[in-house]
Amino acid sequence: MHQTGRSILIAVRLMIVFIVVLGIAYPLLITGIGQAFFHSKANGSLLQDRNGQTVGSALLGQSFSDAQGNPLPQYFQPRPSAVNYDGSDSGGSNQGPENPALIADITQRKAQIAAFNGVPESEVPPDAVTASGSGLDPDISPAYAAIQVNRVAKARGLSVDQVQALVAKYTTGPDLGFIGESRVNVVQLNLALDELR
Amino acid sequence: MQWWMAALLLAALAVPIGLLYKPLGNYIAWVFTSPDHWRPERWVYKLIGVNPDREHTWHSYLRAVLVFSAVGFLLLYIMQRLQMWLPYSLGLPAVSPDVAFNTAASFVGNTNWQAYSPEKTMGYTVQMAGLTVQMFVSGAVGICVSMALTRGIAYHKRGTLGNFWVDLVRAVFRILLPAAIIASVILLTAGAIQNFAGFTTVSTVAGGTQVIPGGPAASQEAIKMLATNGGSFFNANSAHPFENPTPWENLFQVFMLVLFPFSMPRTFGKIVGDHRMGYVILATMATLFVIAYVSITAAELSASGTAPQLAGASMEGKEQRIGIIGSTLFTTATTGTSGGATNSMHSSYTSIGGMVAMLHMVLGEISPGGVGSGLYTMLVMVLLGVFLTGLLLGRAPVFLGKRLGVTEIKLVGIFILVLPVLALGGFGISMAIPPVRAEITNLSMSTGGPHGISEAIYAFISVSVNNGSDFAGFNANTPYLDTVFGILILLGRFIPIALVLALAGSFANQGRATSRASELPLHRPQFVLWLVILILYIAIPTFIPVLLVGPLAEGLH
Numbered sequence: 001m002h003q004t005g006r007s008i009l010i011a012v013r014l015m016i017v018f019i020v021v022l023g024i025a026y027p028l029l030i031t032g033i034g035q036a037f038f039h040s041k042a043n044g045s046l047l048q049d050r051n052g053q054t055v056g057s058a059l060l061g062q063s064f065s066d067a068q069g070n071p072l073p074q075y076f077q078p079r080p081s082a083v084n085y086d087g088s089d090s091g092g093s094n095q096g097p098e099n100p101a102l103i104a105d106i107t108q109r110k111a112q113i114a115a116f117n118g119v120p121e122s123e124v125p126p127d128a129v130t131a132s133g134s135g136l137d138p139d140i141s142p143a144y145a146a147i148q149v150n151r152v153a154k155a156r157g158l159s160v161d162q163v164q165a166l167v168a169k170y171t172t173g174p175d176l177g178f179i180g181e182s183r184v185n186v187v188q189l190n191l192a193l194d195e196l197r
Numbered sequence: 198m199q200w201w202m203a204a205l206l207l208a209a210l211a212v213p214i215g216l217l218y219k220p221l222g223n224y225i226a227w228v229f230t231s232p233d234h235w236r237p238e239r240w241v242y243k244l245i246g247v248n249p250d251r252e253h254t255w256h257s258y259l260r261a262v263l264v265f266s267a268v269g270f271l272l273l274y275i276m277q278r279l280q281m282w283l284p285y286s287l288g289l290p291a292v293s294p295d296v297a298f299n300t301a302a303s304f305v306g307n308t309n310w311q312a313y314s315p316e317k318t319m320g321y322t323v324q325m326a327g328l329t330v331q332m333f334v335s336g337a338v339g340i341c342v343s344m345a346l347t348r349g350i351a352y353h354k355r356g357t358l359g360n361f362w363v364d365l366v367r368a369v370f371r372i373l374l375p376a377a378i379i380a381s382v383i384l385l386t387a388g389a390i391q392n393f394a395g396f397t398t399v400s401t402v403a404g405g406t407q408v409i410p411g412g413p414a415a416s417q418e419a420i421k422m423l424a425t426n427g428g429s430f431f432n433a434n435s436a437h438p439f440e441n442p443t444p445w446e447n448l449f450q451v452f453m454l455v456l457f458p459f460s461m462p463r464t465f466g467k468i469v470g471d472h473r474m475g476y477v478i479l480a481t482m483a484t485l486f487v488i489a490y491v492s493i494t495a496a497e498l499s500a501s502g503t504a505p506q507l508a509g510a511s512m513e514g515k516e517q518r519i520g521i522i523g524s525t526l527f528t529t530a531t532t533g534t535s536g537g538a539t540n541s542m543h544s545s546y547t548s549i550g551g552m553v554a555m556l557h558m559v560l561g562e563i564s565p566g567g568v569g570s571g572l573y574t575m576l577v578m579v580l581l582g583v584f585l586t587g588l589l590l591g592r593a594p595v596f597l598g599k600r601l602g603v604t605e606i607k608l609v610g611i612f613i614l615v616l617p618v619l620a621l622g623g624f625g626i627s628m629a630i631p632p633v634r635a636e637i638t639n640l641s642m643s644t645g646g647p648h649g650i651s652e653a654i655y656a657f658i659s660v661s662v663n664n665g666s667d668f669a670g671f672n673a674n675t676p677y678l679d680t681v682f683g684i685l686i687l688l689g690r691f692i693p694i695a696l697v698l699a700l701a702g703s704f705a706n707q708g709r710a711t712s713r714a715s716e717l718p719l720h721r722p723q724f725v726l727w728l729v730i731l732i733l734y735i736a737i738p739t740f741i742p743v744l745l746v747g748p749l750a751e752g753l754h
Contacts, residue, residue, distance in 0.1 A: 023326030034391035090433035094670030096648035097502030126510035133436030180444020181520035
């Protein structure tokens, strides 16, 4: 019992040391390094428009729909989001492969995207009809960007080539050629389209 | 094509791990055998009142582990309950008693099961001074226990296992903290955030509004992966672009997760003076890892099931930049360690993919396992393998000069029973109590049918084996489940630790049993194969009945 009492005293003192070093000094050190050397990244890779107004983050997807939830034709559309691109929340649908609601959603999204872009349903790629894990995925596949080019060009009165050039600019291949997937950053792409005006 | 990518990705992980195996393993061995104390460490020992040169018997070692964990548990509980008075609480209220209990148990138990949504529950002070601290020390406790067992095998007639306080301080200051600082900086270069900005609302490109979260995420992310914790700053865990912004960082996260667990067999070999045994353990861990990786990847690439077929690929719950293979490699690593971090939603995996993730956990987290806990759990399996080999060959079971007597084998036997008893017993008893069953089926399961059962089984396995990942559609935040899961986590963590330390104590008291010449042939590839089969054979049949009504039934849909 005496032994246990002594151990408790040691443990309490040691926890205080750990809280000071690991819980306060360590995160502050990393914050200092981040703010000094990686300022933009450590603050969330924020994007500004022409007027210097912050319009979002290059890493977080956002909605390109109107207030009623209808997709705006002049913007490339992102993947579906289970949290409606709310950055104070994050997460996926967590629906299983046989979930009737998920099956209905995918069916409906497929039809809607095909009609919206004027392509057959067979051309709608998987990422276009599935919600991401974070609900904040900023990227779409090049295939999903490709079926949206004509529609965006038409809505903006731009040539298809102009839009395609921008898509190419915001397309990233896999890191080192084999890590990850090719992707198009929708937020940066749409911002760049707006800046064209 | 995709299989080539999968192989390349695995190679990109295996090469750095292989290159670091010797130097890192040797370094860890030096940390736990060096007689010299660094000056700052001496200050700490003086401050806390410990004589660093006094060694612990297994009783004292266990008492110190339990007391330290209990104190950490209480502090974390109190901190959450007083959240509203702490700085940088972001206006969040005190955490409710049952969530605070569950979370304290979960982080002290190196499980990091999260019944709460971090963005909506935990302010910065609790995340840093509470949760991040436990991520370091709970991982360190695992390393300490594995080193105590290693010393028990290495020592002859010494009786003691080292000093827990010294081991703990060294594990934190010589291993985890330096590694976490380096890893945090690498995460920052990728774009992980580290600030105290709170939530900012911006006007989006299309003229809507969006809330952008801030926070000290990179520092927490580093230790979350390195000490196989999994407790994330954000609800979406490693799927969140602020934690895991790029594909190469995703690979780096997997690397962090398996780095220490894969290096510890070298540490073991170094300390007991038998490097070949280190390779045997490494080979067994790696074989199981590759089997799991190939199985999960095959399941996800097959896109079987109605929804993946309809969509054209199993992309629900996966990030575009990471892709399917980056997700399955991560899932393999997180279920093979006590990680529990997720970069894709396991619940939306194909039914077989989700089932393999469960099977990988029920192996007991030995491929390569948690920091420390992976090594000691694997050593228990090795002891069982040695015992059975001895029976088959009609020779006395001896492992590195230690006799496996009745006491030792009883301890091994009980150890192996802990997981199935907790996971299946906990699930079975809960479902047998009518009001609890009603609550779980109506309130917790997101859907009826086999998928709902899968969600519940996954949760019971995950907490009992101290993993922490989940089928996140399952609402585990009910007073009953918060309490039961908290208890299962604590039992699943500390019963095995007690058994391992008892085993270590019993070995440390023994002298060298026989000359090396009469030892069993344990260094051959056949023994690795024998261990792999044994591990699969012990774990899988136990869980087959419950998997039949969950993922297998769903797959037959």
